[in-house]
Amino acid sequence: MRIIPSVLVVEDEAAIAELIIVNMKHNGFRAIWAMDSQGAQREIDAAVPDLILLDWMLPGESGLALAKRWRADARTKSVPLIMLTARGDEADRVAGLDAGADDYIAKPFSTKELLARVRAVLRRRAPEPIGKAISIGGLSLDPETYRVTFNEQSLKLGPTEFKLLYYFMGHSERVHSRGQLLDQVWGDHVYIEERTVDVHVKRLRESIGRAGVMLETVRGAGYRFTANPHVAVSMSD
Ligand code: CA
Numbered sequence: 001m002r003i004i005p006s007v008l009v010v011e012d013e014a015a016i017a018e019l020i021i022v023n024m025k026h027n028g029f030r031a032i033w034a035m036d037s038q039g040a041q042r043e044i045d046a047a048v049p050d051l052i053l054l055d056w057m058l059p060g061e062s063g064l065a066l067a068k069r070w071r072a073d074a075r076t077k078s079v080p081l082i083m084l085t086a087r088g089d090e091a092d093r094v095a096g097l098d099a100g101a102d103d104y105i106a107k108p109f110s111t112k113e114l115l116a117r118v119r120a121v122l123r124r125r126a127p128e129p130i131g132k133a134i135s136i137g138g139l140s141l142d143p144e145t146y147r148v149t150f151n152e153q154s155l156k157l158g159p160t161e162f163k164l165l166y167y168f169m170g171h172s173e174r175v176h177s178r179g180q181l182l183d184q185v186w187g188d189h190v191y192i193e194e195r196t197v198d199v200h201v202k203r204l205r206e207s208i209g210r211a212g213v214m215l216e217t218v219r220g221a222g223y224r225f226t227a228n229p230h231v232a233v234s235m236s237d
Contacts, residue, residue: 004159005050005122006030010066011084012058016107020053022112026117026121037061048075051122053114056085056096064099071100080121084109134169137213139226141169150211159184161204168215168225177222197223 007029011017017033024031031173032049034040036059043049052070056063063083070076083096086107096104102121105114122135133142138151146156157165167185168176176184186196201223205212213229 003047004028004030006032007048007051007053007118008034008040008043009053010037010054010058010063011055012036013055016055016084019111020114023115027115029118037063037066037079040066044070044076045224048079050080051118052079053118054079054081054083054101056083056092064095067096067099067101082117082121121229131166133172134166136169136172136212137214137229139169139208139214141166148208150208155208155211157207158169158203160200161207164200165208165225168223172225172227173222175218175224177219 005028008026009017009020009024009031011020011033012035014035017035021031021033029051032043034043038060040052040054051102054063054067058066063085067081067083070079070081077100081101082103082105083099083101084105084107085092093104103117105117121158131143131145133140135141139148140150141148141162146162148157148162148165164181167181178197181197182194201215201217205215210217214223214226216226216229218224
């Protein structure tokens with residue numbers, strides 16, 4: 001899961017969609033709204049979200065049909081999916097779960113319940129929670145406050161560089177290939193080339209200044225973040 005999880009909200013009723021989106025944003029999610037199946041498919045084609053909230057009754061193709069289609073597609077088959085619906089009887093609930101939904105929420109629902117279920121589904125799917133701050137060689141990253149410092153001085157990182165650094169620091173001393181980094185940091189990389197990794201690693205090095213020596217290029221293999229770089233990091237000047 002990404003550090004700021006993205007939620008695709010597929011809901012044709014604007015008032016409900018807005019309520020969900022406002023609450024998701026308040027609780028640290030990035031929320032994207034699609035009004036119908038075509039809009040939803042466009043969003044999915046552009047980027048696979050970390051979670052989908054899917055209304056059952058949509059104009060055109062139903063939420064149930066969409067769920068089945070996404071479950072049959074390799075790109076989306078493991079994306080956590082919660083169905084939203086006014087249809088509360090057991091047969092419907094079973095149909096939703098059979099179509100591959102991870103959970104089911106009957107309308108009307110409270111935003112508290114929605115959040116609790118979203119978090120539960122994400123926990124089940126992604127066992128590692130947002131981690132604690134990590135410090136290596138004077139460089140510190142706090143995923144909760146989104147802050148990065150080097151020798152107590154704040155650094156500015158773009159969102160991708162932040163995710164990349166978080167991954168590197170959480171898995172230091174190991175060599176990661178570009179393909180592994182794409183899997184772990186970008187998650188879904190159907191449209192992303194491996195050299196994209198090089199571009200972001202370069203930007204990351206520039207962003208972290210002298211701490212950049214800890215991020216080593218391992219020729220022919222990939223990258224490694226190490227507390228013991230070949231060039232010593234000077235902590236004093
Ligand atoms: Ca609806």
